[in-house]
Amino acid sequence: MDGKELFLMVEAISNEKNITKDDVIESLEEALAVATKKRNNIEVRVEVDRHTGEFNTFRQWLVIEDGEKFVDDDGEMFDPELHIYQADSNGLDIDAFVEEPMESLEFGRIAAQVAKQVIIQKVREAERTVIVDNYTQRVGEVVMVTVKRVDRGNVFVDMGGIDGMISKFDLIPNESIRKNDRLRAYIKEVKSTPRGAQIFLSRTVNDMMIELFTMEVPEISEGVIEIKAGARDPGLRSKLAVKAKDKRIDPIGSCIGMRGARVQAVSNELNGERVDIILWDEDPAQFVINAMAPAEVSSIVVDEEKGFMDIAVEEDQLALAIGRGGQNIKLASRLTGWKLNVMSISDADDIQAKELQKTGEKLAEKLGVDAEVAAVLIDEGYTNLDEIAEAESDALSKIEEFDSDMVGELQERAQDAQLVKALTDAESTEILLSVEGVDEALAAALVEAEITTVDALAELSIVEVLEIQDVGNDSASAVIMAAREKEGWFD
DSSP: OOOOHHHHHHHHHHHTTTTTHHHHHHHHHHHHHHHHHHHSSSSSEEETOOOOOOOOEEEEEEEEEESSSBOOTOBBBBOOOEEGGGGGTTTTTOOOOOEEEEEOOOOOHHHHHHHHHHHHHHHHHHHHHHHHHHOOOOOOOEEEEEEEEETTTTTEEEESSSSSEEGGGGGGOOOOOOOOOOEEEEEEEEETTTEEEEEEOOOOHHHHHHHHHHHHHHHHHTTEEEEEEEEEEEETTTEEEEEEETTSOOOHHHOGGGGGGGHHHHHTTTTTOEEEEOOOOOHHHHHHHHHHTTOOOOEEEEEETTEEEEEEEEEGGHHHOOGGGGGHHHHHHHTOOEEEEEEEEEHHHHHHHHHHHHHHHHHHHHHHHOOOHHHHHHHHTTHHHHHHHSSSSHHHHTTTTOOOOHHHHHHHHHHHHHHHHHHHHHHHHHHEEEEEEOOOOHHHHHTTTTTOOOOHHOOOOHHHHHOOOOOOHHHHHHHHHHHHHHHHTTT
């Protein structure tokens, strides 16, 4: 095997495998070195000329620390054929190599076979790297693939000379797929494994639906319409939130298309999955109302602190709002990012009445007044001590049932109650901070939720702590256990 033959082989491999010449030459250098080592039991380095294909061989000795006792990483003792002491290396550093040119050997059949095996392995590695690099850049694309086979629920596909896989968990439920079927799939992940590059695809991710609409609706690809969010129940139903950057454009109509052609095309690709197009709104409450379509929302109550919304609908709209198996409310929640609770108007009124009654009882107790006075205050919008204590006297005096003396008395009581509450809260906070794992924020949240003692904290469940403040399951569990230990539950 002369230099010219090597150079021609490099050219052929590079062109055939779509790998750079440098990668092939590096593989070739290693292969030639391995073959030489096996034949002579020495360390060598082979250098191939990048222009001519001629190669030079250099014998190597590893520079080691001076001394009698030496064992290399492979457990081999000092060998003068492989090692050289630093004192004899002309000042080279330890772990460097002393090199000496040697005659490049003509390879026989066995040596050539070894070189061939190394080259094949290195070429495979280079091919795998090229595939991984190319397809890593394409993660997030929707591509057309051809089904090669179905094995144990997993679908193996041809991506145009490259194999990919759609796991059974990434297939649309109840979807019938056969050999040679052509379908679209979303490139989800690319991995490099000893068996080669593995490309994983999916037909269930939200992004696939979004990409299909981007391909089907020119206004989206041109940036005139923006997709804000998407949520799917694969194969059954989806919701897509859109917004038009130009007010003259109807984003819902554009996505649906003439006679529903555009949305139908996406639906057909997703095995008949029904897609609801929703108008996005910067107002969270209005966005949720839109997302609840086709159900009509009568009223909505927002709890921003807990990220929760109570939705009230007419009795005949209740089943539509919930959807089959809770599908509609579930998709609306995923789409908007809010926790949603849907109920009838009568149930909402009952809940509101109970909440007002509870608020009135607390207010009456703190002010030392009867329920009627508290009810009047609540009807006028004064639901807590702070609002009463800090209100303008003139504003309170305008309430028909109150005179100036009564207003003054109410505000004085409210201020006194504020002071008592502040002192009590400070004391309760100090008590709760004595529990390991309770910080200032959690202590304040617990006091606000009227959890003011270690015993009361110990009685809580993990879910109840998380409802007060989302500190994570582990932290909530640790705090509860610390409170129970402090209260002597385990004595």
